[in-house]
Amino acid sequence: MSELHKFLFEGLPVRGMVVRLTDAWTEILRRRAQSSTGAYAPPVQALLGEMVAAGALMQSNIKFHGALILQVYGDGPVKLAVAEVQSDLSLRATATVQGPVADGANLSAMLNIKGQGRCAVTLDPKDRLPGQQPYQGVVPLTDGQDQPLQSLAQALQLYMRQSEQLETTLVLAADDKVAAGLLIQRLPIEGAGNLEAQGEQSVEEQQEHYNRIAMLASSLKREELLTLDVETILRRLFWEEKLQRFMPHAGETAPRFACTCSRERVGRMIQGLGETEAREILAERGAILVDCEFCGAHYRFDTIDTTQLFTTAGDRPPSSSAIQ
Ligand SMILES: [Zn+2]
Numbered sequence: 001m002s003e004l005h006k007f008l009f010e011g012l013p014v015r016g017m018v019v020r021l022t023d024a025w026t027e028i029l030r031r032r033a034q035s036s037t038g039a040y041a042p043p044v045q046a047l048l049g050e051m052v053a054a055g056a057l058m059q060s061n062i063k064f065h066g067a068l069i070l071q072v073y074g075d076g077p078v079k080l081a082v083a084e085v086q087s088d089l090s091l092r093a094t095a096t097v098q099g100p101v102a103d104g105a106n107l108s109a110m111l112n113i114k115g116q117g118r119c120a121v122t123l124d125p126k127d128r129l130p131g132q133q134p135y136q137g138v139v140p141l142t143d144g145q146d147q148p149l150q151s152l153a154q155a156l157q158l159y160m161r162q163s164e165q166l167e168t169t170l171v172l173a174a175d176d177k178v179a180a181g182l183l184i185q186r187l188p189i190e191g192a193g194n195l196e197a198q199g200e201q202s203v204e205e206q207q208e209h210y211n212r213i214a215m216l217a218s219s220l221k222r223e224e225l226l227t228l229d230v231e232t233i234l235r236r237l238f239w240e241e242k243l244q245r246f247m248p249h250a251g252e253t254a255p256r257f258a259c260t261c262s263r264e265r266v267g268r269m270i271q272g273l274g275e276t277e278a279r280e281i282l283a284e285r286g287a288i289l290v291d292c293e294f295c296g297a298h299y300r301f302d303t304i305d306t307t308q309l310f311t312t313a314g315d316r317p318p319s320s321s322a323i324q
Pocket residue numbers: 259260261262292293294295296297
């Protein structure tokens with residue numbers, strides 16, 4: 001079963017998190033394999049799994065009330081990959097692939113051939129007011145010296161440093177059964193009260209503690225992250241550290257697959273096309289067919305459905321509940 005564990009390093013300004021997605025991840029792969037596009041090539045599968053794991057870690061880290069949407073896009077065979085995680089850790093993901101992806105292709109070969117690759121993190125509030133824009137931060141898939149980044153973890157570490165000013169170490173891995181990640185983050189120091197709580201440590205000492213823990217975290221191998229259970233991972237890495245553990249997200253509160261698509265949303269999308277274009281599609285194909293790229297659900301709008309979409313509320317006959 002999927003699970004997410006949080007912990008603090010006792011007395012140190014460092015926190016950590018481990019996520020292991022099993023059923024939540026294989027459900028995404030199963031639905032993709034059954035769709036008309038078919039299963040992902042292994043490098044795309046690994047990238048998308050890492051995105052889902054990272055998205056769950058980041059959402060849980062900031063506890064954002066709404067959707068955290070992680071996107072990578074660029075100029076390679078992978079046009080766009082998206083992972084979306086809600087505040088209850090329900091999640092979905094999809095990738096649009098427009099060309100062949102070579103075995104063993106890295107981030108740069110998939111998305112950043114001519115340097116146009118980007119990683120975007122969007123926070124879309126659940127109760128967004130009309131006109132309110134979601135917050136979005138974007139980083140290039142290149143480092144400070146314009147060298148292409150080789151992994152998603154590198155891009156996200158860069159994002160965290162730029163947008164949140166927080167030093168973060170991420171280890172991510174995914175295969176066809178597990179998508180997993182480890183996050184270690186230096187806690188922000190806010191005012192003297194917090195400094196006091198951390199005892200007599202100087203800023204340099206705190207940095208040394210973070211560096212030591214970050215180095216331990218970085219020693220975690222991809223294979224270990226995929227095959228070991230959470231307890232074994234934490235014991236192997238941090239057996240000399242004092243960890244304060246929190247109630248894990250497991251069982252009913254575990255990260256899980258869920259899609260937020262609905263007939264209403266698809267209807268709004270068709271309204272967005274405009275009546276002329278919608279009618280052209282109807283004339284050509286008899287109905288407007290929309291498949292959800294995240295879950296594979298099929299939506300069909302025939303002439304009557306489409307006419308209803310473009311009838312203003314005042315022109316509509318009253319619904320049955322209005323008559324009662
Ligand atoms: Zn869906």
